[in-house]
Amino acid sequence: MQKIKLIATGGTIAMRKDSFGKTVPAVTGHDLLESIPELQESAFWDVEEFSNLASCNFNPERMLQLARRVKEAFADPDCMGIIITHGTDTLEETAYFLELTVKDSRPVIxxxxxxxxxxxxxxxPRNLHNSMRIAMDPHAKERGVLIALNEEIHAARDVRKLHTSHVDAFSSGEVGSLGSIDHDEVLWHRKPEPSVKFDLPEKLAKVMICKGYTGMDGRMLECMVDAQVEGIVIEAFGRGNLPPEVVPSIGKITAENIPVVITSRCLFGRTAPVYGYPGGGAELQRRGALFAGDLSTEKVRLLLSIALGQNVSHTRLKEILSRGGVK
Ligand SMILES: NC(=O)C[C@H](N)C(=O)O
Structure with a gap:
């Protein structure tokens, strides 16, 4: 029988309603497996109770611990693949952290x-069962970190949670899913673009996010500098534009060698310094801001946190971001 590692971290998949009718952590990884006899009969499972937390408790340090556990689990040559159960709220962040730091070609789902x-x-149960099918599929290798929900398989770089409650909450937008599950068959549609890879970091840099809004000025950014921020991601408008009042602060911050990266509050499409009016992307770029293509704000923040923690040079960072984190 093939060996699969199950790392349980928590999330609604591991929750039940309490006596007040509110959903709270209650189910372990072992409980999950035991609730689906077909899973136990199909593979040899190595279960690890990493945590039982709602995913709002995940932070980059916890993601790093998880990445270390994944690396250790893959030291076992018999391990076919790793399934991680997680809350949906921040699942795309943990998935992307692993995407950037796991170098093994075996599937992490x-x-x-x-x-x-x-x-x-x-x-x-269905999502877990489908994840097992993916882990056992010989074609699942070399597709990066995968997300399996609602019969769909998504790439960590592209996926976003778009709905608060529906079961079809996740989407990869314009680029689409990597594959799907049809009954017990795994169907692959495409291979994802490979992501840039980093060694497991010793240190993570403090990177903060600021959302652009009408009437905004630079005070929030300057507060972040006072809080010893090492990098800032600004989720700007459209192609990557901000109110002109923000521009002087961006210049001041980049002059202190703190990278400022522009993403977009639009869900789809790339940012680019195409507008030359005050506050337009071209001006932000002249003041030292970097652009990160179509990579989401939260994912740019993680990439920056890892890269700056490893003292990646400004030139290299600019190059990585210009490719949206693709190798
Ligand atoms: N569906 C979920 O898992 C949501 C839950 N609040 C979590 O992220 O932990």
């Missing part, structure tokens, strides 16, 4: 559910 384990039609 993150799965979750939108309906807790006390719901009669919870999506958890």
């Amino acid at each position: 993150l799965t979750a559910s939108q309906r807790d384990a006390s719901e009669r039609d919870s999506d958890g």
Whole structure:
């Protein structure tokens, strides 16, 4: 029998309703497996109870611990693949952290559910079962870190949670999913662009996010500098534009060698310094801001946190971001 590692971290997939009808952590990784006899019969499972937390508790340090556990699990040549159960709220962040730091070609699959384990039609068991099918599929290798929910397989770089409660909450937007599950068959549509890879960091840099809004000025950014920030991601408008009042602060901050990276509050499309009016992307670029293509704000923040923690040069960082983190 093939060996699969299951790392349980928590999320709604591991929750039940309490006596007040509120959803709280209650189910272990072992419980999850035991609830689906077909899983136990199909593979040899090595289960690790990493945590039982809602995913709002995940931070980059915890993601790093998880990345270390993944590396250790892959030291076992018999391990076919790793399935990680996780909350959906921040799943795309943990998946992308692993995407940037796991170098093994074997599949790492993150799965979750939108309906807790006390719901009669919870999506958890099906998502876990599908993840096992992916882990056992010989074609799952070399596709980066995968997200499996709602019969779909997504790439860590591209996926976003778009709906707060529906089971089809995740989407890869314009580029689409990597594959799907049809009954017990795994169907692959494409291979993802490979991501830039980093060694497991010893240190993570403090990177903060600021969202652009009408009437904004630079005070929030300057507060971040006072809080010893090492990098800032600004989720700007459209192609990467901001109110002109923000521009002087961007110049001041980049002059202190603190990278400022522009992303977009639009869900799809790339940022680019195409507008030359005050506050336009071209002016932000002249003041030293970098652009990160179509990579989401949260993912740029993680990439920056890892890269700056390893003293990646400004030139290299600019190059990595200009390719949206693609190798
Ligand atoms: N569906 C979920 O898993 C959401 C939950 N609040 C979490 O992220 O932990």
